[in-house]
Amino acid sequence: MGDRTVPTSTPAPSPPAAPGKYLVFRLGAACYGVSVLTVREIIRLCPVTPVANMPAHVRGVINLRGKVIPLVDLRVRFRLPAAADDDRTCVVVAQVPSSDGGLRPYGVVVDGVEEVAAFTDADLEPVPDFGGAVDARFLTGMAKTSTGVVTLIDLDAIAATEHEPEAIESAKGADA
Secondary structure, X not given: OOOOOOOOOOOOOOOOOOOEEEEEEEEOOEEEEEEHXXXXXEEEOOOOEOOXXXXXXXXXEEEEOOEEEEEEEXXXXXXXXXXXXXOOOEEEEEEEEOOOOOEEEEEEEEOEEEEEXXXXXXXXXXXXXXXXXXXXXXXXXXXXXXXXXXXXXXXXXXXXXXXXXXHHHHHHHHHO
């Protein structure tokens, strides 16, 4: 018998976090970080146009200087408790891969931006083993700081799953 690869339904995890600069933002009481290399800009929350038949975590689209970009609420996407927008709520506009091989703008709503932090190899830890019940494919690592831990995430992986049936179904379940 030859070696056969059996396809699995478990998606590949994101690549591990690399040392470098990260934009650290807050969602509720927790801090998250994304590589500054993916961040295009940070803007105030502006008027959002809802789009029909979108998952609950997709707030809609915004018009950013004549360019229409999708807007995702990371709090909802990560199934965190709802919170009202306030004066610290903002949009992180990132560049993520598009289906045509280029890059496209992708906006995410966060509760507030904290800082740009430089993390070294000594600061970084791999994603802990949460067991099979936790979907950790968007996590790239954990960064230890003097005040706690920053969860490092992969916006490319989050954006790539927007059209997966399970993402849409889980979002619909959150509406119920």
